[in-house]
Amino acid sequence: MRESFAKDVLRAFLGTLVAVLVYSLAGSAGPQLLVVFNAFSVVVLYFSVRRGEVFGALLGTLCGLAQDTFSLGVFGVAGLTKTLLGFWTGYVSRRIDVAPFARNALFMLVMSVLEMTLWVLITAVVRLRSVSWHGGLILLQPVVTAVVGSLLFAVERRVRARRSRGA
Amino acid sequence: MARWEKRRSALVLAGLVTFHLLLISIQVPRGAEKSVFERAVFFVYSPVQRLATGTVRAVGSVWRGYFDLRRVRSENEKLKREAFFLHQDVRFLEDRLSLYRSESELRALLADFRGSVRPARVIGVDSVNPHQSIVIDKGRLDGVAKDMAVCDMNGALVGRTVEPVSLKDAMVQLITDKDSSVGVRSVVANVTGSMAGQSGPLCDLRYVLASSTGGEVGEELVTTGFDRIYPAGIRVGRIFSIEKNDKSPIFRSILVEPYFRFNTLALVAVLGPEPGSGGAK
Numbered sequence: 001m002r003e004s005f006a007k008d009v010l011r012a013f014l015g016t017l018v019a020v021l022v023y024s025l026a027g028s029a030g031p032q033l034l035v036v037f038n039a040f041s042v043v044v045l046y047f048s049v050r051r052g053e054v055f056g057a058l059l060g061t062l063c064g065l066a067q068d069t070f071s072l073g074v075f076g077v078a079g080l081t082k083t084l085l086g087f088w089t090g091y092v093s094r095r096i097d098v099a100p101f102a103r104n105a106l107f108m109l110v111m112s113v114l115e116m117t118l119w120v121l122i123t124a125v126v127r128l129r130s131v132s133w134h135g136g137l138i139l140l141q142p143v144v145t146a147v148v149g150s151l152l153f154a155v156e157r158r159v160r161a162r163r164s165r166g167a
Numbered sequence: 168m169a170r171w172e173k174r175r176s177a178l179v180l181a182g183l184v185t186f187h188l189l190l191i192s193i194q195v196p197r198g199a200e201k202s203v204f205e206r207a208v209f210f211v212y213s214p215v216q217r218l219a220t221g222t223v224r225a226v227g228s229v230w231r232g233y234f235d236l237r238r239v240r241s242e243n244e245k246l247k248r249e250a251f252f253l254h255q256d257v258r259f260l261e262d263r264l265s266l267y268r269s270e271s272e273l274r275a276l277l278a279d280f281r282g283s284v285r286p287a288r289v290i291g292v293d294s295v296n297p298h299q300s301i302v303i304d305k306g307r308l309d310g311v312a313k314d315m316a317v318c319d320m321n322g323a324l325v326g327r328t329v330e331p332v333s334l335k336d337a338m339v340q341l342i343t344d345k346d347s348s349v350g351v352r353s354v355v356a357n358v359t360g361s362m363a364g365q366s367g368p369l370c371d372l373r374y375v376l377a378s379s380t381g382g383e384v385g386e387e388l389v390t391t392g393f394d395r396i397y398p399a400g401i402r403v404g405r406i407f408s409i410e411k412n413d414k415s416p417i418f419r420s421i422l423v424e425p426y427f428r429f430n431t432l433a434l435v436a437v438l439g440p441e442p443g444s445g446g447a448k
Contacts, residue, residue: 020212024219024291031297031429040294054179061183069208069331070216070294070302072344075201076190078295083183091176126195132296132345132366 008055012047016062019043023070036140037148040067040078041115044086045108045149049098053090060086074126081122085115099157105150112142199346201330209331209338213291217304217336220290247434248286251320255284255436258322262400283439285309287317289432290336297429298343298366300326305437306335316397316438323426324349324390324401325435339435342403342425343370350391351403351423356381359391362403362423369407372421377412379419384408388423398438402426 022039040063048056064082068075089111092098098107116138120131133139193202201209231240287309291302305311315328317339326341340347343364351372352359360375375382386406392399404425412420 016212017215020215021219023294024216025223027292027297028220028223031292034292034294034297053176057176057180057183061187064187065208066212067294069205069212070291070300071296072199072293072299072329072338072340072346073295074191075194075205076187079190080184080187083180083187087176087180122191126191132298134296134367 005054008051008058011051012055012058012062015043015047015059016066019063020066023067035134035137036144038067038141038145040064040082041085041112041141041145042148042152044082045089045111045145046152048086048089049093049104049153051090052094053087056086056088056090057083058086060084073123077119077122077126081115081119084118085111088114099153101150101154104153105146108149109142109146112145116142199329206331206333209336210333213302213333213336216291216302220288224288247320251286251434251436252284254320254322255318255438258318258401262398285311285437285439287311287337287435287437289435292429296366298341298364298368300329300341300344301339301432303328303337303339303435303437304335306333306337308334310439311337311437314396315440316401318401318436318438319427319432320434320436321426322402322436324397324403325427325432327396328437337437342427343367348394349397349403350393351388352391353382353386353388353406355386356383358382358386358421360421362388368424370404370423370425372406372423373418375419375421377417377419382406382409382419382421 019040019042022043023034026033026037026039044056044060044063047059060082061079063086064079065076067078067082071078092111093107096107098104123131131138190202190204194205285305287303287305289301290304293299293301303311303317311328311332313328313330313332317325317327319325324342326339326344326347328337329340331338341364342349342362343366345364345366347364349362350359351362358372358375358379358381360372363371363373365371372388384406388403388405390397390399390401390403404423407422407424410420412418
């Protein structure tokens with residue numbers, strides 16, 4: 001049991017490195033892209049669906065703290081929201097079937113909207129000021145996250161199907 | 168077994184949530200001051216960012232180097248580097264010439280000034296809001312410390328270094344950040360105020376009395392140096408609009424458009440302590 005938990009921590013750390021890598025690449029492509037594309041959320045959603053709530057919570061913590069450290073906001077806010085995102089995504093995906101593309105996209109959209117709502121609320125309470133909306137552009141972030149996340153699953157399914165046909 | 172699994176999940180979640188609430192509770196009263204834990208996290212992840220950006224740059228460089236005109240590229244790089252220092256020199260000379268120093272004094276000062284400029288590459292932007300901060304590839308080992316002014320290639324003010332500053336990377340708070348504040352004055356009418364960001368493309372010029380006259384749209388703003396972080400005379404931006412302030416009739420509502428642009432932020436200059444000044448913290 002202890003060994004599997006340690007493995008989960010290690011995997012979560014590797015997952016976070018992937019998230020930092022994707023975030024850095026997105027930042028190099030264009031700083032404004034980061035307003036609508038949150039690489040950390042995509043990574044947390046993707047791996048939480050695959051590996052369950054405990055792993056999701058761990059990955060959420062590491063990814064959230066990484067996101068916090070590359071921002072001037074209060075340290076821990078993204079950590080908290082992503083921990084909850086990872087946990088609830090893992091928990092719900094174990095209880096309902098989120099494999100079909102449309103359902104998967106809708107599920108990710110709902111989770112991303114919940115995460116963003118929570119993040120906005122906590123930021124407003126902790127910093128006692130409103131969040132920058134970037135002219136409403138930030139509201140596209142859950143949509144982009146859901147689309148990218150569900151596309152990842154679709155690609156993965158297609159690759160697996162092709163492999164099994166080949167075998 | 169299932170019950171134990173459920174209990175384990177709940178315990179992990181409760182533990183992590185408590186951990187984050189503690190982190191937030193510790194961070195809020197500290198304000199901008201970073202905890203050791205946050206610095207450690209930055210220390211762990213910033214090399215990954217450096218690697219990713221470096222790889223993108225290297226791939227782009229190989230592409231351009233081999234498929235574009237190779238000699239022109241290297242010459243362009245050399246010229247860019249020269250232009251970078253020349254822009255900094257001009258800014259420095261403009262500032263110092265106003266003091267009517269002798270030529271030899273100016274040459275000595277210029278030599279000192281060049282030594283205090285550190286070129287740095289931008290390796291990352293703020294993960295939440297690109298108008299808040301950037302990460303550069305120079306850190307403590309390169310002589311970068313907290314509260315050093317950062318300019319773009321044209322000598323326009325970009326921001327200042329803030330914690331975390333690790334061995335080879337540092338975070339820069341942009342002047343467009345909500346929590347940033349820069350003492351500025353207009354070059355013609357000498358309107359003085361404090362410029363604060365809005366975490367967007369424009370900034371506010373605060374504390375300019377409604378009774379004061381002068382200041383026009385398009386007028387250039389430069390740093391005053393009163394805040395002891397930004398050296399005096401650095402170009403900051405131009406007045407974008409001047410209106411009556413409905414919220415506070417005592418002050419005028421002035422918006423400023425900063426000069427620096429994200430697409431020119433590939434290379435920046437970190438200004439060390441100027442000759443004869445106190446130095447960065």
